Amino acid sequence: MFRDAKKTFYCKTLREVVKEFRSCKTTAEERALVKKESAQIRDLFKEGDTAFRRRNIAKLLFFHMQGYPTEFGQLECLKLCTSPKYKDKRVGYLGLLVLLDENQEILTLVTNCLVQDLQSSIPLVAGLALTAVGNVASAELIKDVFPLVEKHLQGKDPYLRKKALLSAVRICKKVPEYSSLLFDYMTQTLGEHTEEIVLTGLALAFELAHTSPEYIDRLRNRVIPPCVNLLKELLSPSFDPELTISGITDPFLQVKLLQVLSVYGRGSKEAAHSCTDVLIKILSNTDSSSNAGLAVIYECVRTVIAIRELPDTLRSLAVETLGGRLLNEAKDNNARYVSLQTLLTVVGEKKEDVKRYLNTILECLSDPDISIRRRALDLVYALTDSSNIMQLSRCFLEFLETCEDELKPDVARKLSDMADRFAPDIEWHVNCMARTLSLTDVLMPESLISLFIALISAKQSVQEYAARLLFELGLQPYAKVNPQIADRLDQSLYALKPALEIVSIWIIGEYGYKLIEQQVLSSEQVVNSLRTILHLSMRNTYDEGMKREVLLGGSVHSSSSLLREVALSCLAKLYMRVMLPRETQELISTILRTYQTSLDLEVQQRACEYFQMLDERWNTVSKKIMASLPPMDYNSLRKxxxxxxxxxxxxxxxxxxxxxxxxxxxxxxxxxxxxxxxxxxxxxxxxxxxxxxxxxxxxxxxxxxxxxxxxxxxxxxxxxxxxxxxxxxxxxxxxxxxxxxxxxxxxxxxxxxxxxxxxxxxxxxxxxxxxxxxxxxxxxxxxxxxxxxxxxxxxxxxxxxxxxxxxxxxxxxxxxxxxxxxxxxxxxxxxxxxxxxxxxxxx
The missing domain is CATH 2.60.40.1230 (Gamma-adaptin ear (GAE) domain)
Structure with a gap:
């Protein structure tokens, strides 16, 4: 008596432990509480305590849910399972399902207990054993208990039959050779009038189709007719349902029936024909104002998409239901997301039908939910063709101005691919890519930057246009800035865009000499812009390199260092190729001389070598070195x-x-x-x-x-x-x-x-x-x-x-x-x- 009273004093109830756990203000307090309680529970287990075993296992389950180790209680769960008391068995089997899995060897110790409980005359005890088989049974354990599970499949108790059917689902997964023995039990359930039996039977039919697809043809004629008939009954006004949610008759059963039809209905024109009427009725008459109705409609659309043998009119009706009713009318974000995702799966086959809802899809690009914006972005990209490239590219560029940084690389890739496939002319292609680079900057993938440069290099007719455009975007803002006051400039007005400046300088250095010779550009403006950019790059007040490393992965070369390297190369090219005024030549020499003492070794080396090349002794060699690069193979680089x-x-x-x-x-x-x-x-x-x-x-x-x-x-x-x-x-x-x-x-x-x-x-x-x-x-x-x-x-x-x-x-x-x-x-x-x-x- 005294000993039991002492244990009761120390052994808290689950309610008390949960209350203390929730009152902890820090993680350290939580860990201390769990450590203390676990130590007391472990001591009681060592003493062979039976009075509080059930209570202690319940507390361990709570600790396990919070992420704390509870392996020492696994064997005690097995002891509870063997207890003759139902309360002990219930907690024991719950611990068995939560704390153990099929890969642990300790599970073999429960085989005899399962066999005995499966033979129990008490339905609740047999139900616990069937639940354990349906959740954690391994292939070896299933072979030992399958005859007993099959016996319950033949029984008349709806509760045990439901549990046995759920166990049969796991049997199909773990031991596929037993699948053929379950056909009759599965087809019998489809004619039942008990909802729980029909639902579990449909779950078994669905699992049989996935684990043993070779049996679909044999089972099709035994599965499709009862499923279609049952759907018709559910949709009939005279049907008296057991369950109605927001005016939808038994939506769980309807969804499960549609899932089974999507698997067994494909590959057979006869089966598809038998499903057509009921699918049309669901799409036309189901109320989409509630979540239950939305779930039924979405599953029906997925079924229509999966069964390719259905008529085109029905597939068009499915697209119309998604775009016309759900995407326009649905106020719930989940409904809109699923609509966009489902439209994305059918856009390849029904592109023209989906295009009718393009304006609605474009509105989703401004949705506050980023997941909806992502799906809308993918769908707009899939709908792009030569007829709407102008409109959609503008939408993409507008979206690029305001979207999050993590979306910009993906938008840039899509814009590049759209322009490459559907650009009306080469100048528009260059303009689109230049605007994309201006808005994306260092977040633009390097492969796209290389591709953009290769495009300009391969198309001689657009080189001058590209040089003029990129000068306006990347260099002209700095043309009239005095480099001596660069340190005092407003950073918000003169913040460098390293990737845009690098590409612009590269193009100017390679093709800008043509514009200078034609006096379209002023050499003084170009050189002054480069000098200002060099001064601004020394401030190194931006962290684009770190942002790029986080968002695109991998380390990157310092943007400021690379910018200075390319700028020095551009100055050297202009000096060698163009007849510049003496003042401009002296300015370039001064800039190169200044960077000969740069702390950046690469910049210093370039400046030294370029400055030496300005000597007249090197004229012959330097002109060859600074000659134009051959055209790049754009198609090969794009592949x-x-x-x-x-x-x-x-x-x-x-x-x-x-x-x-x-x-x-x-x-x-x-x-x-x-x-x-x-x-x-x-x-x-x-x-x-x-x-x-x-x-x-x-x-x-x-x-x-x-x-x-x-x-x-x-x-x-x-x-x-x-x-x-x-x-x-x-x-x-x-x-x-x-x-x-x-x-x-x-x-x-x-x-x-x-x-x-x-x-x-x-x-x-x-x-x-x-x-x-x-x-x-x-x-x-x-x-x-x-x-x-x-x-x-x-x-x-x-x-x-x-x-x-x-x-x-x-x-x-x-x-x-x-x-x-x-x-x-x-x-x-x-x-x-x-x-x-x-x-x-x-x-």
Whole structure:
């Protein structure tokens, strides 16, 4: 008696512990309380206490919910499960579900307890055991208790049948070979009149379709008719429902029925035809003023989108319901978000229908909710074409002025792609990119900056226009500023935009001499602007570099340092190319001389070398060094940009070749995998300079020369490439570009450019290639693992023959990917390609 009273004094109730926990004002107080209570609970467990075991486990569950360790109570949960008292069993099984999972070996100790409780004549006890099976049972445990679960599936108690059906859902996941044994139980439930039985039966039908898609065709005729009939009953005015929410008859059951129809209705015209009437009725008659009605309508739209065999009129009605009723009328942000997201999935098929609601979608760009703005941005981008590029680009630029910094890189990418695909003329393209750069500045991805410079370089007709435009945007504001008072200028009026200034100075240095010779620009204005920018850059009062590092990832070169480097290069170029007045030449010499003592080593080196080049002794050499760069290959650089934007960060660089693919070869011999990863060349803003003359070693000069050859100049192989197109199943095709490989170890370089034909992303994309034994292959990593419509995914393979005797060039390919709407993942496509182009002297 005395001992029990002492324990009662120290063993607090769950209510008292929760009250004390909530009264803690600091995290340290919370930890102290949990530590003290856990120590007392652990002591009681060691003493073998049974009087307060249930109370202590309940407190441990509360601590676990707060994130504190409670592993020492797992065994005590099992002891509670074996207790003959129902109250103990209830807390024990709850602890079993919360504190344990299927991967813990301690779970095997509960097998006998589960078997006994499943055979119990008390429904509540058997229900607890079925709940445990449905939540934490492993594959081995399921095999032990499946006969008992099947016995409850055959029973008449609705409560136990519901629990058994939920357990059957987990059985399908963990032991798919048992799926065929559950067909009859699933179809029987669809004819029941008890809502909870029908709901759990539908959950089982849905899980069967995902875990065992090969059974869909067998079950379609047994699932579709009862589901359609039940939906018609729910929509009938004479139906007496058990549950009504905001005037919607049993929305939970309607949503579940629609989910099952979306899975079993696809792939069969007959099944789609049987669903058409009831889907039209739901879209037309369901009230969208409540959340329950919205949920039913959204699920119905998803069902219509999933079943491609439905008539086009019904799919148009679904788009009209989303855009016309929900997007316009819905005041709830969740409803608008889901509407935009769903419209985004159908825009590829019903673009013209979605365009009718373009004005409503554009209004969402000014919504206070950033998630809605993101979805609206994606949808507007998907709706862009040559007919509305002018309107939508203005909307994007207006949005870019006011949007958050984290959105600006994505908006810039979209604007660049829109302009590249649908620009009415080259001057408009340059103007759009210049305005985008002005508004985005350092947050603009470096690949887009490189692409913009390459565009101007490749199009000679627009070089003068671009130089004049960029001078107005980037340099003219500083043309009349006295550099001597730069330190006293208002920072809000004269805040540098480093990326815009760098590009503007680069273009002026490369093409501005034409405007100076034509007297369109004044050399004094240009030089004075550069001198002012150099002075302002010394203040270094902005943190764009840090902002760029946070938002875009990775470290960046100092914006102020890079700006000074490019400005000095521009001054040197103008000095060598243009007949400047003596005063201007002396001013340039003075500027270069000033920066010969710069603390920045790179700036100092450039200034010293450029100043030496001003000497007349170096005229011949300096003019060659300062000559114009050859035109850049814009198309090649754009392909690299598009492929690089989708690179998967977690992609495995090592190539894999499965045995099943090798077995399909004509000559049945494995090829060794190349285990060396070849990193794709990246374009760094710091390399896009007018001149990189001031490197201290030959190796660094060679690195820069190689980068110019590979990134800025046109690819030599691009001039001789030929292409072939192959169809890779119903969802994508591939363009194969063949280049003669200059590496003596290989003969051909083949670029696979994959394009999606469907709006839904193709995930976990993978290409495998095998060749006969007389050939060898080097398969490089793909540029990504997800293929989206409107984008391309690139993978490169290099091929050669290992024998002196020339044989047929051929390869075997296998493509695999997954789609969210498909029940037969992964989807594979195989084929043999022999249509190699003829090569003189080789084939």
């Amino acid at each position: 690299k940009h598009l492929s690089g934007s989708d690179t998967a960060p977690g992609a495995n660089p090592r190539k894999e070749l499965s045995e099943s693919l090798v077995s399909l070869l004509l000559d049945e011999e494995e090829q060794a995998d190349n285990e060396e990863e070849q990193e794709a060349a990246s374009i760094d803003l710091g390399r896009l300079e007018i001149l990189d003359f001031g490197k201290s070693t030959d190796s660094s000069r060679n690195i820069f020369k190689n980068e110019l050859d590979g990134l800025l100049l046109s690819d030599k192989n691009e001039k001789t490439g030929t292409s072939k197109t192959i169809q890779c199943g119903e969802h994508l095709n591939a363009e194969l570009y063949f280049f003669e490989e200059y590496d003596p170890s290989f003969t051909w370089k083949v670029e696979f450019h994959f394009h999606s034909l469907v709006p839904e992303p193709l995930k976990h994309f993978r290409l495998q290639i095998a060749v006969p034994k007389y050939m060898k292959i080097d398969l490089q990593p793909a540029t990504g693992t997800t293929l989206e419509q409107g984008k391309e995914l690139i993978q490169i393979a290099r091929l050669s023959q290992t024998t002196s005797e020339e044989k047929i060039w051929q390869l075997k390919y296998r493509i695999s990917y997954e789609m969210d709407s498909s029940t037969r993942n992964p989807i594979t496509s195989e084929g043999i390609f022999r249509d190699f182009p003829v090569r003189k002297g080789i084939l």
